[in-house]
Amino acid sequence: MTAPVVLRDFEQFAANGGGGGPSWLLPLRRAAIDRFAALGYPTPKNEDWHFTSVSPIAEGAFHAGPPAASVRLEAKDIEPFTFGRPDWIRLVFVNGRFDGALSSDIARPRGVRVTDLAAAWRDQPDLLERHIGKVADFQQTAFTALNTAFMHGGAVIQLAPNVQLDTPVHLVFVSTPDAAGSASHLRTLIVAGHHSKATVVESYVSMGGAAGYFTNAVTEAVLEDGATLAHLKLQTESERAFHVGTLQARQGRDSHLVSFSYAAGGELARTNIYTLLNGEGSGATLHGLYLLDGEQHVDQQTRIEHASPNTFSREVYKGILDGASHGVFNGQVYVRPEAQKTDGKQENNNLLLSAQARVDTKPQLEIFADDVKCTHGATVGRLDELALFYMKSRGIGAERARKLLTYAFAAGVIEAVGLPEVRAELEALTLRRFTGAAAGS
Amino acid sequence: MLDIRELQARVGGGTEILKGITLQVKAGEVHAVMGPNGSGKSTLAQVLAGNPAYEVTGGTATLDGADLLAMQPEERAHAGLFMAFQYPVEIPGVSNAYFLRSAYNEIRKAHGEEEVDPLEFLDIMEKNLALVDMEQSMLNRSVNAGFSGGEKKRNEILQMAVLRPRLAILDETDSGLDIDALRIVAEGVNKLRRPDNATIVVTHYQRLLNHIVPDYVHVLSAGRIVKSGGKELAFELEEKGYDWLESPAEAVA
Numbered sequence: 070m071t072a073p074v075v076l077r078d079f080e081q082f083a084a085n086g087g088g089g090g091p092s093w094l095l096p097l098r099r100a101a102i103d104r105f106a107a108l109g110y111p112t113p114k115n116e117d118w119h120f121t122s123v124s125p126i127a128e129g130a131f132h133a134g135p136p137a138a139s140v141r142l143e144a145k146d147i148e149p150f151t152f153g154r155p156d157w158i159r160l161v162f163v164n165g166r167f168d169g170a171l172s173s174d175i176a177r178p179r180g181v182r183v184t185d186l187a188a189a190w191r192d193q194p195d196l197l198e199r200h201i202g203k204v205a206d207f208q209q210t211a212f213t214a215l216n217t218a219f220m221h222g223g224a225v226i227q228l229a230p231n232v233q234l235d236t237p238v239h240l241v242f243v244s245t246p247d248a249a250g251s252a253s254h255l256r257t258l259i260v261a262g263h264h265s266k267a268t269v270v271e272s273y274v275s276m277g278g279a280a281g282y283f284t285n286a287v288t289e290a291v292l293e294d295g296a297t298l299a300h301l302k303l304q305t306e307s308e309r310a311f312h313v314g315t316l317q318a319r320q321g322r323d324s325h326l327v328s329f330s331y332a333a334g335g336e337l338a339r340t341n342i343y344t345l346l347n348g349e350g351s352g353a354t355l356h357g358l359y360l361l362d363g364e365q366h367v368d369q370q371t372r373i374e375h376a377s378p379n380t381f382s383r384e385v386y387k388g389i390l391d392g393a394s395h396g397v398f399n400g401q402v403y404v405r406p407e408a409q410k411t412d413g414k415q416e417n418n419n420l421l422l423s424a425q426a427r428v429d430t431k432p433q434l435e436i437f438a439d440d441v442k443c444t445h446g447a448t449v450g451r452l453d454e455l456a457l458f459y460m461k462s463r464g465i466g467a468e469r470a471r472k473l474l475t476y477a478f479a480a481g482v483i484e485a486v487g488l489p490e491v492r493a494e495l496e497a498l499t500l501r502r503f504t505g506a507a508a509g510s
Numbered sequence: 511m512l513d514i515r516e517l518q519a520r521v522g523g524g525t526e527i528l529k530g531i532t533l534q535v536k537a538g539e540v541h542a543v544m545g546p547n548g549s550g551k552s553t554l555a556q557v558l559a560g561n562p563a564y565e566v567t568g569g570t571a572t573l574d575g576a577d578l579l580a581m582q583p584e585e586r587a588h589a590g591l592f593m594a595f596q597y598p599v600e601i602p603g604v605s606n607a608y609f610l611r612s613a614y615n616e617i618r619k620a621h622g623e624e625e626v627d628p629l630e631f632l633d634i635m636e637k638n639l640a641l642v643d644m645e646q647s648m649l650n651r652s653v654n655a656g657f658s659g660g661e662k663k664r665n666e667i668l669q670m671a672v673l674r675p676r677l678a679i680l681d682e683t684d685s686g687l688d689i690d691a692l693r694i695v696a697e698g699v700n701k702l703r704r705p706d707n708a709t710i711v712v713t714h715y716q717r718l719l720n721h722i723v724p725d726y727v728h729v730l731s732a733g734r735i736v737k738s739g740g741k742e743l744a745f746e747l748e749e750k751g752y753d754w755l756e757s758p759a760e761a762v763a
Binding site for chain 2: 458463466478
């Protein structure tokens with residue numbers, strides 16, 4: 070599938086200077102768009118997109134870049150998305166454009182730099198040249214190629230070695246109805262120096278009514294030896310939006326990536342969490358929760374590549390599906406021949422609340438080392454009728470019993486969230502979402 | 511208090527398991543319902559509690575004059591019915607404390623009473639925990655998840671103690687219990703006896719009745735009560751088994 074609209078958009082973008090930046094940037098962008106032209110949008114023939122058709126995105130003909138005109142938001146508009154914590158380091162992007170006035174002006178501790186991408190092209194070109202496009206490969210991945218060609222908006226987070234940043238960094242990507250018809254190709258880079266530690270939250274939210282826009286976000290993360298990065302992605306895009314979001318990490322020795330991905334928004338949404346365990350003793354803990362309803366199609370793919378000995382991965386993803394929604398989970402674990410003593414566990418559990426909801430779950434283990442411990446399991450079930458009866462027999466009403474059981478299903482992964490404010494929000498979202506749900510059974 | 515007349519029930523379109531049960535229980539009484547496997551004694555407990563897996567095909571059952579069979583399970587609980595499950599259900603992710611407080615408050619709400627907050631509820635729990643010899647720490651554990659058989663049954667009695675039902679039905683609460691657990695459970699039940707409540711003990715064995723002494727014993731066979739008597743009937747059954755009772759029942763069928 071070729072995509073003349075984006076190719077035409079690119080020529081115009083390049084003719085206008087390609088968004089500025091250092092001299093190596095435009096050639097990188099051009100290499101990426103050429104690669105995208107060759108790859109085209111993925112089709113279901115592509116193993117990685119087997120259960121998800123992106124033709125609505127291809128046919129949507131979204132124009133790359135922020136819309137020409139965009140409403141001014143005020144601080145109170147974004148308050149609902151800030152977890153009641155004005156003291157976090159927060160960068161706000163409205164329809165793909167950095168908004169300094171809405172962002173917090175909190176002094177960064179020593180050894181911590183947090184800037185928007187546009188400023189970083191100017192102030193940290195060497196850092197960007199070293200890492201941008203090096204972690205998130207665009208040779209095989211069409212959406213990453215597209216993102217690399219047009220990348221704008223997003224943040225650069227740099228931690229010096231041994232720095233422990235206790236204040237979370239919160240990136241808020243807000244879309245308004247002005248975004249209709251446009252595509253935001255957001256790019257974030259996180260470089261965690263050796264033995265540093267930080268928490269980064271990415272929120273993808275919409276306000277002011279449903280709008281059909283396309284978010285295509287890529288976050289590259291470099292975890293040097295001994296670094297710990299907690300990364301939380303919260304995706305609650307507009308119900309008419311399209312979203313493809315990728316976190317791609319490369320991990321050094323003894324580093325630890327702790328990822329949580331929440332997906333509840335979008336008409337068609339895909340989250341990719343990819344990591345390369347590239348140093349001995351490194352590991353990844355991935356948790357995810359997807360709550361779907363209506364006609365939503367939401368796909369999550371994770372890929373953990375064990376490339377060194379004694380690496381570990383722990384993964385639990387849970388899905389709750391109502392209405393006529395369709396969920397997909399594809400969990401890939403590769404163990405390279407040199408990655409002996411790999412210890413991997415993966416689990417995916419799904420709860421179907423209606424007869425029309427469906428889920429495709431596909432654990433995928435490819436193991437080329439002989440001394441490893443890898444397990445996986447997947448379940449698809451409905452609310453336990455006996456447990457419902459048990460609760461009702463104690464006086465708990467049918468509606469409340471359903472809510473409690475649904476919440477209990479999700480609780481295991483919500484409890485894994487380290488930030489209490491985010492955990493509380495997720496608890497509330499999970500309970501609220503299923504208030505009054507007829508739940509079909 | 512409880513008035514059952516000619517009650518008939520089956521599972522999902524099958525043949526009747528209860529073929530016409532008639533039983534009256536008055537306030538202050540303890541009734542034992544005994545019978546061999548498959549006689550319908552557990553079915554009777556499940557039907558009274560409103561398990562949706564069972565279908566009532568005939569007869570009536572009222573609690574204090576109200577039509578039990580027309581009520582949802584939660585409404586039966588609000589009306590004062592409690593069934594201790596033979597196999598208590600595990601609910602991972604919901605703490606015992608939250609579960610019990612929700613149940614307690616929903617019953618209060620149904621009676622137009624104020625809900626209690628978590629602190630007040632803790633006070634209520636403390637008294638009742640001692641009754642079944644349970645640690646306070648079990649309140650933070652998920653409902654029945656990973657509990658031993660004895661712990662599950664004690665948890666049922668704990669719920670009963672907190673919810674203070676008018677009519678408690680113990681469905682084979684003694685099955686799978688060792689003698690210590692049996693004693694704790696039985697003592698709990700005895701302490702909860704009041705002149706204004708009643709208990710139905712469904713059991714296969716006589717041994718529980720050494721601890722909870724019934725006023726009446728009813729023997730079920732093939733879906734009917736084939737014999738009723740005082741507590742001495744339980745001893746007779748223990749001695750002779752159920753075989754001597756089954757033939758007349760079959761003759762009737």
